[in-house]
Amino acid sequence: MVYPIVKYGDPVLERTGDVVTEFDTPELHQFIADMFESMYAARGVGLAAPQIGVSRRIAVIDCSTGEDPAQKIVLINPEIIRTEGKQKGEEGCLSIPGFREEVTRAHRVTVRAQNVKGETFEMTGEDLLARAFLHETDHLMGRLYISHVSALKRDLIRRKVRKLAKNGEWV
Numbered sequence: 769m770v771y772p773i774v775k776y777g778d779p780v781l782e783r784t785g786d787v788v789t790e791f792d793t794p795e796l797h798q799f800i801a802d803m804f805e806s807m808y809a810a811r812g813v814g815l816a817a818p819q820i821g822v823s824r825r826i827a828v829i830d831c832s833t834g835e836d837p838a839q840k841i842v843l844i845n846p847e848i849i850r851t852e853g854k855q856k857g858e859e860g861c862l863s864i865p866g867f868r869e870e871v872t873r874a875h876r877v878t879v880r881a882q883n884v885k886g887e888t889f890e891m892t893g894e895d896l897l898a899r900a901f902l903h904e905t906d907h908l909m910g911r912l913y914i915s916h917v918s919a920l921k922r923d924l925i926r927r928k929v930r931k932l933a934k935n936g937e938w939v
């Protein structure tokens with residue numbers, strides 16, 4: 769099923785997700801399938817469980833946006849174990865629609881995570897994939913990409929969102 773995406777302002781986005789301890793259950797398989805479905809419906813390249821209101825450390829990524837099944841990645845309880853270099857680029861988030869900001873991130877990133885069976889693996893990505901590893905892992909720790917922009921820009925976004933919410937345009 770397609771879940772609605774939770775928007776910035778909902779406390780679930782700023783909470784640390786619960787560690788996943790049970791693997792390979794029908795419930796987990798279904799949840800991950802639903803996460804991919806929800807991400808594709810929203811046209812994103814990454815989605816973290818808190819973004820559909822579930823405070824668990826699970827994220828899905830597909831930089832091909834559904835074009836190439838080989839690029840589907842599931843990260844459970846991920847941690848960033850290595851970063852190298854720098855990249856500058858615009859970043860957005862499904863939970864903060866309508867906004868994009870330049871965010872400097874590492875260019876090459878290695879993540880360690882568990883798969884749906886609970887097996888630990890490591891994966892290294894560059895460019896967009898490196899950015900997605902960082903962005904999604906941040907989500908699971910209750911951090912949004914706007915924590916990486918200047919306080920001035922973050923305040924501006926916060927004010928605009930508050931105004932949209934007031935007008936009932938942020939649901």
Ligand code: NI
Nearest residue numbers: 860861862863
């Ligand atoms: Ni996001």
